[in-house]
Amino acid sequence: MKDPYQNRRLVIGGIILFTGILYLIRLLILQVLDTSYKLSAESNSRQREIEYPGRGLILDRNGKVLASNEPVYDLMMIPRKTESFDTLALCSMLGIQRAELDKGIQSALQYSRYKPYPVVRQIDARRFAILEEQLFKYKGFYVQTRTRRIYPEGIASHVIGYMGEIDLNEIRQDPYYAVGDYLGQSGLELQYEKELRGRKGIRYQLVDVFNQVKGSYEGGRYDTLPEPGKNLLTTLNSELQKYGELLMTHKSGSIVAIEPATGEILCMVSSPSFDLNKLTGRERTRQFEALSADTLEPLFNRATMSRYAPGSIFKIVQALIGLDLGVIRPQTGFKCDKSLIGCHNHPEATNLKKAIQYSCNPYFYQVYRRIILRRQSSNIFTDSELGLADWQKKVMSFGLGQLLQIDLPGVSPGFIPGPEFYDTWYGRHRWAFSTIYSNCNGQGEVETVPVQIANLAAIIANRGYYYVPHFIRSIGEKGELPEVYRMPHHPDVNAAYYPVVINAMRAVIYEPSGTGRRAQVPGVIVCGKTGTVQNNQGEDHSGFFAFAPMQHPAIAISVYVEHAGSGGFWAAMIASLMMEKYLNGEVTQAEKEKMVLEYKQF
Amino acid sequence: MMLTGKNTLVRIDWLTVILFVLLTGFGWLNLFSATYDEGLPVSLFSFASRYSKQFYYILAALVIAFLVMITDGKVWGAFAYLVYGLTVGLSILVLFIGREINGARSWIILGPVSFQPAEFMKAGMALLLAKLLSRFDFKIHRLHNLFLILLFTGLPMVLVFFQNDTGTMLVFLALILVLFREGLSGYVLIFGGIAAALFFLTLVFPLSVFLPVITIIALLLTWLYQHNFKYFLWGVISFSLLFGTVFLVNRMTSSGWSYSRVFFVASLSAFFLWAILIYRYRLNSLYLFLFAWIGATLLIFSVDMVFHDLLEPHQQARISQLLGLVHDPLGTGYNLNQSKIAIGSGGFFGKGFLRGTQTRFNFVPEQSTDFIFSTVGEEWGFLGSLLVIGSFSGLLIRLIFLAERQRSVFSRVFGYSVVSILFFHFAVNIGMVIGLVPVIGIPLPFFSYGGSSLLTFTLLLFIMLRLDTSRYEVIN
């Protein structure tokens, strides 16, 4: 039989051979020529398991623990391995809403069907104990241990700062971190992140597709051990801190206390505050949103970030500069000329001490005028310009208007105006003393932050020098204090003039007509100055700064209570209680304490 | 004649048997590697692991092969309709009593034995096609014959479609090779190929680029073919004018058509204009280009619609993945990506038996079934690939040779059916595993885990060998 289509066997055979050869070429490229797949295979099966070191503790100056760690548990899920399970039972065991679990499972599915993903994070030990017994019922789920911060004292939230999960930008900046890592996001946790975190250990292991360990890689030759984080011994006095926070409840404001001889910050209170223990664990996001939305701004550290006009406190600086420039002497008197600038009724300020004691505004108008206009030029504008530049330099040497190198992120420098500032506002040589006179009593353009005012108190207590205020005493067992905190700074004022203002500050507290009499502390001589800060948002802020005892000072303090009126009232009383607590160990002024505790702004 | 009456085992085509043993043995070795668990060693003779089960399936397959060899070869011709009817019947039954595994409702479970009727239907189909085409009055281009073929092939395809097993459904399409061998016009193959090529090209290139390219190629071809620059020039000018007109009208009426739609309308207008001119001036040689061009344009435009409106999302995803249109190595592309990693990491010599990290640690899903070739690639390297592809190609070529030496149409058609089915499985499975074909779940013959498929391929192969041993008898 003749078959006309017999040659078609060649076509079919050709198709088969063509396919075979095509596949072999493809396989040659895949297996021999392209080496990238070998690397992928390696990273597939060689898991870099991170061993997390314990984060360093944060301790107060006496070794009391302020921040430590506890284990928490993430419920991990491998979608491919799961079977249908009782979602409601799981939710009630974990104490979460159904929607939350669904959201976690949704994310896991989006991430990968084959890789583990934390569907429920930060389960506490109590819930974990319940879950652990039932876990065998849930195929494709397992639990991974992590740690989270706990804060046994529940104080100094702004100083310690909160932790948070790293975001992708931060990972890009620092390859040390991986997705899901927690790191310090504010306060000391952020400032000393590198010291606190320690170093991760890396263990290479062979794993299968479910990340189940099948053995160590190359006998552990490339493994490194984790290095635990260093403990942070801080300068905080937790008793004082706790008392300060108690006094400031229901008020907005701040307290900063410094040990003058060392620059160590004894306490830093910012009110209203927040509970760090609520910013860990499963409630973090919700809590954080609520805190961010709060109009009282509890997350805002008023002690380092609030810029207030210093008010009358600034007269101390003016006095020192005036004396140093020789434009006044201790005996210099000025009339209380209310046509120059407003004042209250008081006996005549016949010398500097009385002027400070009465806080006479026209007096310091004159002082400031003499500082600025020193006839360095016959032109009034040039004269003002030169005078202001000298003044600015001297003021800034007190640590004002400049960024103090405090070991806390987010410190405001405040502001001390110089010629450039007015030049940009009015134009060069278009302003003179008459334009800027309101700086004389710490209003006008002058702005300081509370920690700078506490530092100012320390400068006066030390009679002419300061160490940059700081929280760190020691990093690790025997860590050295950074150089920046071991170097004294000397303001550009002759130290001989400090006793003059110190006497005046004592008079403020003890003379019958002194404005700060409520700051007295039984058995101790206090030197201080009130500041009533006018502001455009309502009632004056009550400000006060002081140090004590007068000889051998042990504490320098600044207190601000927002919209609380005269500085001689609430701020002075709180400062008095704080100083007594610190110097005497206990508070005997029960009446004062009761008043402060009962004063509620919100 | 001379060999009649002698022992069939003497006349059996030993080359085919050797290739069968080689593929089955090597297949089992790889299946062992893919499913062996060091932590849980299972005796070969227990029934607890896939490799031990497959071992029994292989034994069963050998028994069946032996039974086929000692049975009279004529029974297959005699009972072709019956076997076809039986396998189709089982496939209907599975729709009612079948068990659903991995989304395909294609399993019948009888006590400890479970099997997929669709697999056996391939054997039934091969026998039926052989019977049908060997009828003495059969002429392939007769309409009612084509209709019969379509009916008998369509029935299993519909059944498999309802079992939700797209891969097996497509296997039956491979039988077009048999029809081609038996005289079906070669244009069917060519147009099928071109249509498939256009389908994929359309998905890779945006329509607004692809349509003009096709048009320019068509115009250039008329120039080359006619050696007449004038036609080309007029073609370009007239088309540009039409395109410009449609474009401006679209602009002015602000209908908001896309460029590809404007182009499509211009193409249709050009088609009618040119058709009239070609008819008027009797340029008959240009008809072919005109129709090919408009055909391609219509196809391209419809593919876009088909792809987006008719295909299921997961099918779209697999095709997009294959063409590199999306990159999602942890989602839809996971299988393929992991499979390529496993194969690619094998290198030239492979990592050695039981040494493949990707295989041992289960990185490739479905590795013991559809993705078994990734084990070959990883543990045996390019040499292993060469062995498998060489053996399959050799087996297929050998089967063509066997089919061609048959004197009965029945045996020859059956032989080509075996070739087509085997080739389709081989080409689609390995093509899928190395990323040249969309992910379609069909097993690699003699390698993939599964009794039904192994038995079916053994049956197909040995019926062919049995027919071959008695090739001189049947002619009388």
Ligand SMILES: [Zn+2]
């Ligand atoms: Zn006065």
